[in-house]
Amino acid sequence: MRKRTVSIPIRTWDRDYGNGIAVINMESEIPGSKEFNYAHRHDYHLFVLQESGISHTEIDFKQYFIDQPTIIYQSPNQVHRALKVKQLSGFIMTMSNENLHADYLKILQMNTPVEPLTLSSKTDLAIIREAFSLCKKLFDRRDDKLYDRQVRDSCNTLVGLFMSQFLKQTKDAEKLSRFEIVHKAFTGLLEQNFVSMKRPADYAAALNISVAYLNECVKNATGLSVSYQIQQRIILEAKRLLYHSDRSVKEVAIELGYDDYPYFSRLFTKVAGVTALTFRRKNHD
Incomplete structure (x- = not known):
């Protein structure tokens, strides 16, 4: 059922997660997940690794049923909602424009939108899982002296891994x-x-x-x-x-x-x- 709203709801950055970056483990019940059933967009970039479980999502009038290891990128402009989620596991990373490396931001803008991408290679899945796990560990180390830089640099590396997977579907830049x-x-x-x-x-x-x-x-x-x-x-x-x-x-x-x-x-x-x-x-x- 469509939720009546004056305009498209925008999920804004949760400052409790830090300064423009958040990395969380994804389970079936994500905090605030009930709001995901209603169409919304974000004021940040969303990167998801769905390792297992089932998700049925609508993104800009197109529906996706995902039941295999898959990476998903959604830009701030895209409107989406969750139709069904069941026993999900994996990771979610969110980043503001200010934290994205300028080259990566440019690549994202030039290639958006991208379809959810199934990871058929166990090697690709393993390295993205490891990168997510490292980003999560660094994200939780809030007392580190170089905390902001550590988190930003590691998460940008993860963005690069995401985009390299999506760009495999296109021609090499050269x-x-x-x-x-x-x-x-x-x-x-x-x-x-x-x-x-x-x-x-x-x-x-x-x-x-x-x-x-x-x-x-x-x-x-x-x-x-x-x-x-x-x-x-x-x-x-x-x-x-x-x-x-x-x-x-x-x-x-x-x-x-x-x-x-x-x-x-x-x-x-x-x-x-x-x-x-x-x-x-x-x-x-």
């Missing part, structure tokens, strides 16, 4: 074409700026290239235009707000930077194939 390199840079910018930057020219200027070249790169890499990808990202956010909050369509339009409500309504219908009100009614029935 094998990327110039089109793919530009597309990845565009994707990172889009994820961070879709509310304020709505024109291809905005992204071309930020990347110091022409609009024509940006379109050439994105179309070559994906078969889709820059405008199409901008619109898809905006409408995804609109769908999140329409489904998971009780804001009016006009309020959603304003939140996404559209003062022209009729224009936003036409854009939603064009991209989603139904009107915003029809989408809301259909998904709330």
